[in-house]
């Protein structure tokens with residue numbers, strides 16, 4: 001029996017590409033958050049400009065995966081790994097799109113005077129960042145327990161998204177003078193609400209990644225199910 | 230889906246002289262299912278297959294311990310008619326082995342051995358078997374031609390027709406497609422899907438993909454032991470044991 005050295009190397013390469021993509025995506029989210037908080041246009045623009053590299057990686061991962069499926073006819077864990085890799089890269093790409101979206105809101109907001117700081121927004125950035133970190137870590141460590149636990153943070157993310165929304169609705173309704181200023185204030189608030197939605201999506205997609213990791217490691221499809229390891 | 234059981238082996242050991250080739254095999258084989266036996270060369274797949282119709286009896290110095298039941302009856306019991314057992318449990322080998330006779334006579338062979346002389350019944354049964362083996366259309370105009378003039382894939386289906394002619398319940402296939410090209414292999418695999426409606430099939434194959442494509446149940450043998458058996462889908466997507474995983478993903482040795 002041959003030991004499939006070539007194939008094993010290809011899988012290793014696929015894993016490295018995925019880790020690379022995860023690192024880039026994590027950095028995009030981090031930078032988008034930083035740019036948002038600091039009103040840093042340069043950094044926001046860098047996130048937008050860097051997105052194509054993440055898109056390219058997704059395409060490459062898809063191509064390699066397809067090739068391995070067709071030529072190597074993988075079984076068992078190898079098969080699950082390749083399918084999982086395709087799903088994870090797809091979710092990473094969507095996470096990076098959310099980062100781009102936050103960066104675009106940032107560019108808009110930088111054209112106007114700042115809103116009062118919204119502490120819930122910072123909380124939201126923290127929890128969704130943690131969710132993404134945990135997703136990546138669970139993949140590296142092949143740890144289904146950790147992967148599944150990301151779900152539990154989702155309620156917190158939802159909570160802070162709600163608080164951001166409430167805060168800004170109150171802001172729009174209560175302390176807005178008439179005329180030009182009201183329009184600007186409404187726009188700033190709506191853009192911030194959109195940014196918070198994007199972060200919430202980052203959390204959701206990180207939860208998905210955790211489910212893919214659990215699938216790769218255990219073979220169980222844990223989507224839409226309550227399973228503990 | 231729980232199928233009625235066809236074969237059941239319990240604590241089966243098999244020896245070639247002093248060499249133990251099968252070690253404590255227990256397995257249940259469902260009726261009208263395709264069971265694939267996989268495992269590295271020399272692990273005992275063919276030996277196990279041959280235990281199921283007592284073909285090993287023909288090899289001197291061999292010894293069986295344990296039980297094999299077919300439809301609830303011990304096939305190694307003294308009163309068992311081995312010829313009749315081999316009629317019920319037919320076998321197809323790796324290399325197509327047609328007799329140097331006509332196509333018709335190849336299929337009619339087992340029937341004649343069983344004493345059927347009536348021309349009409351012979352003809353009917355030969356035609357039926359060739360249909361079942363998905364060969365009829367290709368040979369219906371040359372039934373009196375030599376079987377050796379057929380292609381390898383056709384010869385293999387002829388051997389399947391020959392096995393089917395005596396109306397067995399079970400078909401044992403030992404790497405039936407390993408000497409065939411992809412198209413002939415495809416035909417054999419399609420045929421297996423068709424045949425399992427009426428027969429219980431046990432197939433040995435070295436192709437993981439073939440086991441995955443044709444079987445309902447997969448049994449993994451290693452060094453004379455049955456390591457894991459389960460739904461083919463489960464075995465090939467999430468086997469329970471590391472040894473099975475290593476074998477089917479090619480991480481062996």
Ligand SMILES: Nc1ncnc2c1ncn2[C@@H]1O[C@H](COP(=O)(O)OP(=O)(O)OP(=O)(O)O)[C@@H](O)[C@H]1O
Pocket residue numbers: 245248250268269270271272273274275276277288
């Ligand atoms: N006729 C025989 N006499 C002695 N030993 C035999 C005989 N046939 C098989 N063996 C031994 O029994 C063991 C199992 O052989 P078997 O042919 O059942 O393996 P297998 O799984 O079918 O292998 P392969 O995939 O190569 O066909 C091997 O060690 C083999 O050498």
Ligand SMILES: [Mg+2]
Pocket residue numbers: 274275276403433
């Ligand atoms: Mg063999």
